Amino acid sequence: xxxxxxxxxxxxxxxxxxxxxxxxxxxxxxxxxxxxxxxxxxxxxxxxxxxxxxxxxxxxxxxxxxxxxxxxxxxxxxxxxxxxxxxxxxxxxxxxxxxxxxxxxxxxxxxxxxxxxxxxxxxxxxxxxxxxxxxxxxxxxxxxxxxxxxxxxxxxxxxxxxxxxxxxxxxxxxxxxxxxxxxxxxxxxxxxxxxxxxxxxxxxxxxxxxxxxxxxxxxxxxxxxxxxxxxxxxxxxxxxxxxxxxxxxxxxxxxxxxxxxxxxxxxxxxxxxxxxxxxxxxxxxxxxxxxxxxxxxxxxxxxxxxxxxxxxxxxxxxxxxxxxxxxxxxxxxxxxxxxxxxxxxxxxxxxxxxxxxxxxxxxxxxxxxxxxxxxxxxxxxxxxxxxxxxxxxxxxxxxxxxxxxxxxxxxxxxxxxxxxx
Amino acid sequence: xxxxxxxxxxxxxxxxxxxxxxxxxxxxxxxxxxxxxxxxxxxxxxxxxxxxxxxxxxxxxxxxxxxxxxxxxxxxxxxxxxxxxxxxxxxxxxxxxxxxxxxxxxxxxxxxxxxxxxxxxxxxxxxxxxxxxxxxxxxxxxxxxxxxxxxxxxxxxxxxxxxxxxxxxxxxxxxxxxxxxxxxxxxxxxxxxxxxxxxxxxxxxxxxxxxxxxxxxxxxxxxxxxxxxxxxxxxxxxxxxxxxxxxxxxxxxxxxxxxxxxxxxxxxxxxxxxxxxxxxxxxxxxxxxxxxxxxxx
Numbered sequence: 001x002x003x004x005x006x007x008x009x010x011x012x013x014x015x016x017x018x019x020x021x022x023x024x025x026x027x028x029x030x031x032x033x034x035x036x037x038x039x040x041x042x043x044x045x046x047x048x049x050x051x052x053x054x055x056x057x058x059x060x061x062x063x064x065x066x067x068x069x070x071x072x073x074x075x076x077x078x079x080x081x082x083x084x085x086x087x088x089x090x091x092x093x094x095x096x097x098x099x100x101x102x103x104x105x106x107x108x109x110x111x112x113x114x115x116x117x118x119x120x121x122x123x124x125x126x127x128x129x130x131x132x133x134x135x136x137x138x139x140x141x142x143x144x145x146x147x148x149x150x151x152x153x154x155x156x157x158x159x160x161x162x163x164x165x166x167x168x169x170x171x172x173x174x175x176x177x178x179x180x181x182x183x184x185x186x187x188x189x190x191x192x193x194x195x196x197x198x199x200x201x202x203x204x205x206x207x208x209x210x211x212x213x214x215x216x217x218x219x220x221x222x223x224x225x226x227x228x229x230x231x232x233x234x235x236x237x238x239x240x241x242x243x244x245x246x247x248x249x250x251x252x253x254x255x256x257x258x259x260x261x262x263x264x265x266x267x268x269x270x271x272x273x274x275x276x277x278x279x280x281x282x283x284x285x286x287x288x289x290x291x292x293x294x295x296x297x298x299x300x301x302x303x304x305x306x307x308x309x310x311x312x313x314x315x316x317x318x319x320x321x322x323x324x325x326x327x328x329x330x331x332x333x334x335x336x337x338x339x340x341x342x343x344x345x346x347x348x349x350x351x352x353x354x355x356x357x358x359x360x361x362x363x364x365x366x367x368x369x370x371x372x373x374x375x376x377x378x379x380x381x382x383x384x385x386x387x388x389x390x391x392x393x394x395x396x397x398x399x400x401x402x403x404x405x406x407x408x409x410x411x412x413x414x415x416x417x418x419x420x421x
Numbered sequence: 422x423x424x425x426x427x428x429x430x431x432x433x434x435x436x437x438x439x440x441x442x443x444x445x446x447x448x449x450x451x452x453x454x455x456x457x458x459x460x461x462x463x464x465x466x467x468x469x470x471x472x473x474x475x476x477x478x479x480x481x482x483x484x485x486x487x488x489x490x491x492x493x494x495x496x497x498x499x500x501x502x503x504x505x506x507x508x509x510x511x512x513x514x515x516x517x518x519x520x521x522x523x524x525x526x527x528x529x530x531x532x533x534x535x536x537x538x539x540x541x542x543x544x545x546x547x548x549x550x551x552x553x554x555x556x557x558x559x560x561x562x563x564x565x566x567x568x569x570x571x572x573x574x575x576x577x578x579x580x581x582x583x584x585x586x587x588x589x590x591x592x593x594x595x596x597x598x599x600x601x602x603x604x605x606x607x608x609x610x611x612x613x614x615x616x617x618x619x620x621x622x623x624x625x626x627x628x629x630x631x632x633x634x635x636x637x638x639x640x641x642x643x644x645x646x647x648x649x650x651x652x653x654x655x656x657x658x659x660x661x662x663x664x665x666x667x668x669x670x671x672x673x674x675x676x677x678x679x680x681x682x683x684x685x686x687x688x689x690x691x692x693x694x695x696x697x698x699x700x701x702x703x704x705x706x707x708x709x710x711x712x713x714x715x716x717x718x
Contacts, residue, residue: 101464101684104465
């Protein structure tokens, strides 16, 4: 009996040690002298990125590239887990808000000294759109290299707008509202002028930018919600809902359908809607659409800039090889190819000179808007302030609260968050 | 001798694996959560442990003052108060009806009722999202056939809660129905025969034999359902994200948002510990009540 138990314990120990072996770090350098670089990319980009492996490995025979596609839903959890274990990939695809979060936590390598270095000629913050470069810095240091960008423009039903006297898209905030009013009159009951989701904190931010005020001054860590211009921007935004020009959250119509039916003849969105619009026109029939840069406020027509960059993990054993890969991805030619394989708009300005992008009428609107596009403030507290903005907008639009007093309250809350209270 | 403990108690070898797994994956994390809840652990702290500070009960005090948490708490109470009785009564009702026959129709019906339980919540939530849609939804379409006004299924603060409860109840009836059915079939025939000799009618047999003898099954269903409703998460997470204006937010969703969206691990751990204590307390109360009442046996 005793012998059997001893055997049992030994086998148990063996099983456990085998299981333990699975989690230990895999070999970094394989036997053929190649260095393996692991890249984590998200969603669809992750799946398509494996397409560049061959070309990259041909140009860099000493590096082996291992691409892992991570679904967006679980990306944040996976990144946190990997960072906590101080393991994981060498190169990570990150949007600007995650750059802030992981850079502040010390999970990313400071790339400042490689900016404009001779070894990596494409890693040069002057070569990217200003907004994209801003979105790769935290606290003055470079933590990411822009990969692809996206910005939001105005999609509109050119046929319906022409009927209400707009041969061209609205050019100012005032015109935008006027056009929305006329479109509602044209459409009649249950029709709206424009789609503005109340759950997206982008809108208050963008309208304020256009009127020359930053809701969060990230340099001085100051909240500006109670600023007169911020309040008027917010009132402008809320007025669309109060006057029935934009649908509240109780209207749940898919935007493509609503746009095709003329229920929501204008909306603000990014380049991913181009194909969807083309498909909708091909299947649902007769309607004309076009895009235009956002209408301007008192100052300019700033839009929101998104997209993603590539960062090097602070725990990478091969930062130089990782940078070689990032340098490769920032090459103008590779950027153009990336647009062709995955529709990701190049973050490198010179890549836009390629005829496949420069001659495209729709894309040239995005090109124009990209010069007037900003990233949200690069501060760790952004996410919790955003939640508060969403709540305030809900209170104003659904609950009917007063904009002025809500903005005053929000400024206090946001300032407390910024001051670490 | 080292192994005396085992040779005296051979059964220990068999329960040891379960014991180890339970300790490592359930009991130990509870203590970790308790520890984390007393700190200001966030993403920065996770990467550099020396930045983590002990804050005592500050997280718990903040929770009490947090309007969002209070709202989530009362929403969860709403879910429990309406959801638990609904599930218990509905699954008992279905089980009693299905127990009346044994032919193919009843077998098919049994499978049909059980179907939602083996479907993932995510798939169900997506389908119900369409059913509840204000514009394209089947429910509002049916209402429109009778010239009834549209119902804002997921966009009205109270109706949204009810919509989520109905959906979750529909999903959990199947599993609980099986428990009740098994218990019903375990009732000895002698009782019915004795009752019939005494001239008992059908409803009398139901009320005085079946329902009381289902006491333990009811207790089991009620306590597991209660725990389940306190941890109500997937439905609001997928269908409403806690909205409109936080009116469908649950404690579990609140914890998830704080922990995994905002990376405030300390605060989220405090929230989950509060939830743990609530569930523990209620389950213990249920067990106490159960001991007093032992049915016919």
